[in-house]
Amino acid sequence: MPVIKVFPQDVDRKLTEVFARFGYDGASMELLSQATGLKKASLYHRFPGGKKEMAKHVLLNIRAWFLDRVDAVIRDTSRPLDVRLEEALMAISDLFANGDRNCPLRMLSAGSESASFQESIAACFTILSDGFALVATENGLPEDIAKAKAMEAIINIQGSLVLSRAMNDNNIFRTSISAIPKLLGQGN
Amino acid sequence: MPVIKVFPQDVDRKLTEVFARFGYDGASMELLSQATGLKKASLYHRFPGGKKEMAKHVLLNIRAWFLDRVDAVIRDTSRPLDVRLEEALMAISDLFANGDRNCPLRMLSAGSESASFQESIAACFTILSDGFALVATENGLPEDIAKAKAMEAIINIQGSLVLSRAMNDNNIFRTSISAIPKLLGQGN
């Protein structure tokens, strides 16, 4: 008998994908089961709290992912600032499949259970915001301006992603991402 | 016996509200029934196509609303440009309850039936984009720049609304809205 048929990281990836595509209410246990390749009872074995726990688990993963691939990268002062920012932006693009996939944070931030996830979601955005603000500060911008520019960068990411999906044109997302270094004072 | 217990415009308003808050999959017939004050069978009488028809009806309303409150206002050249833009922006803020309500277009653009709504949603964004581009053009910006600035304005609206809801702070939305006139070349 197989001990583990599907690796946890693969399950996590698929769960994120389904929640990002259908949102919390649209992501049925049946869909989650098919996507992960685990039967419903097996999903309940791994996540006794059911769908809600799966969503929370996905959000914890994203938070860890942001800390590792954005926060840590940007704070690694042993490398040039522009390279660090570029790498963080590439990681972010990856998370959204270069504009082809909706933001799982946004998709879980609305719906019948949104209140349960609000804290985790806000925490993720704060990590991103602090990272961007640090870049802007290192680029010589005063702190209040840096914070405003950081928010603007996140607004551009989220807004361009919404429009890329709505207009079915991921160039909108790509263009916005490529404008962020300059927005944060890079190359001035 | 009452002929009409609830006015169509009130039903429309409530349907929009529920779809904006819960998305298509989260908006159950039970919720829609409670919000409108009409029993489920009555909703099916008004919308024989069921939930899908209600969502399409909501999108048609929003399109008409954009044509009336944004497009027509911006194209009314008998009035000063800054006043027209200001009025259009106030209408847009109204639609989103000044940042307290999610965008119904965005909420219907993702989920299990998103493909059915994509065309209607893109049409709404195009009306908005064309209107903003016209403002930028009248402000002396070259056409390609004007179009880019118009997209940027919509990105700011959508992105700031996502973040306002996620961070529970509608100042993010208000700030972005108030920056749009300058973005479109107003007051330069």
Added chain:
DNA sequence: GTCTATAGCTTGATAGAC
């Protein structure tokens, strides 16, 4: 740890009285 089978509820949708 994964499965089949199923419970119990909620869903979208319909029939028919008034």
Added chain:
DNA sequence: GTCTATCAAGCTATAGAC
């Protein structure tokens, strides 16, 4: 035009074998 009552299908979640 609105209602009560109901259906079949889908839902989340659980029981219990292996």
